Amino acid sequence: MVDRIERIAETPVTVGDQLLNRMAQDIFSGALPPGTRIVEVDLAARYEVSRATLRETIARLEERRLVLRTPHAGVRVAQLSRREVLEMFLVREALEGMACRLAALNATDEQIEALRQHAEFEKAGIRAYSELADKTGSVELANATNPLYGKKDFHAMIAGFSGVALLETLIQSDINRLTRLYRFKDLEGRGRRSVIEHNRIIEAIAERDADMAELAGRRHIAGLRKEFERRTETESDWLKLCA
Numbered sequence: 389m390v391d392r393i394e395r396i397a398e399t400p401v402t403v404g405d406q407l408l409n410r411m412a413q414d415i416f417s418g419a420l421p422p423g424t425r426i427v428e429v430d431l432a433a434r435y436e437v438s439r440a441t442l443r444e445t446i447a448r449l450e451e452r453r454l455v456l457r458t459p460h461a462g463v464r465v466a467q468l469s470r471r472e473v474l475e476m477f478l479v480r481e482a483l484e485g486m487a488c489r490l491a492a493l494n495a496t497d498e499q500i501e502a503l504r505q506h507a508e509f510e511k512a513g514i515r516a517y518s519e520l521a522d523k524t525g526s527v528e529l530a531n532a533t534n535p536l537y538g539k540k541d542f543h544a545m546i547a548g549f550s551g552v553a554l555l556e557t558l559i560q561s562d563i564n565r566l567t568r569l570y571r572f573k574d575l576e577g578r579g580r581r582s583v584i585e586h587n588r589i590i591e592a593i594a595e596r597d598a599d600m601a602e603l604a605g606r607r608h609i610a611g612l613r614k615e616f617e618r619r620t621e622t623e624s625d626w627l628k629l630c631a
Contacts, residue, residue, distance in 0.1 A: 407437055407445045415454050415465055422467035426455060470620055477613035481606050483559050484543055488589055488605030490550035492598040499549045503590045506542055507583060514579045542586055546593075546605075578615070585611065 411431075414420045426446060432439045446463060449455040457463045468476070491499075547559040585608040592601035 403437060404441050404444055404448075407435055407441060408448050410435065411445060411449060412452070412454060415449075420465050422465055424465040426463040426465070474613060474617060477609060477616065480559075481609040481613065483555065484546070484609050485602045485606035487543070487547045487550045487552075487555055487559060488593065489598045489602035490552055490555070491546045492593045492596050492601035494551035495549040495593055499545075500590065500594050503542070503545060503549075503593065506545060507586050507590060510542070510579075510583050510586065514583060546589070581611070582608070 411420065428439050428442055428446075432442045435442070437445075446455060450457060450463075454466055455463050456466050495503075541560075544556070544560050547556040550556065585604070589601060589604045589608065592604050
């Protein structure tokens with residue numbers, strides 16, 4: 389059951405804003421999977437809001453391309469094609485490589501230490517996940533013992549440390565975050581590789597080696613893209629492979 393969206397009188401955030409944030413997060417996390425049909429009466433009950441508020445929010449989600457309206461088929465959570473996913477990975481590779489380069493030039497020692505600490509949180513999350521009997525959940529959900537993990541995204545942190553606000557905005561865009569929906573179910577194996585790759589990025593940034601930091605960042609995203617490309621090449625119903 390989705391938690392009720394609280395109406396907080398003292399905050400300028402409206403109920404519609406809260407609903408927008410919650411539905412967007414549910415789309416990014418997979419709680420509302422790609423292709424899910426938007427049924428107003430069901431979602432209004434799920435989020436405990438009026439159907440009028442829900443309709444307004446759906447329109448805002450359409451503007452962000454998180455849901456799509458098709459004639460005679462209604463509204464569904466956006467479901468990208470294989471080609472679109474691959475194109476997004478290519479864009480991510482370029483953007484995040486540049487973010488790593490700029491972080492190597494501009495990040496403070498305190499920010500680099502924050503990256504190292506986050507990598508430790510990631511390791512703890514993978515350990516917690518490996519101990520789960522039911523591995524259908526995400527690594528983030530597994531790590532209840534380390535509440536700091538998952539509060540910040542590693543890639544968003546690096547973008548923030550790049551010193552370029554526009555780059556940070558682009559990397560945290562909806563399209564960028566949507567690629568996370570197309571992760572594969574082997575979270576433990578991929579997660580362990582990601583921790584290793586993240587540490588390579590951190591060390592390059594700490595050495596102030598901009599070329600190596602960019603290369604490590606690009607290789608990390610390229611690895612995700614190549615894995616997606618390889619696994620979906622011969623699978624017609626490739627969406628079922630994703631977490």
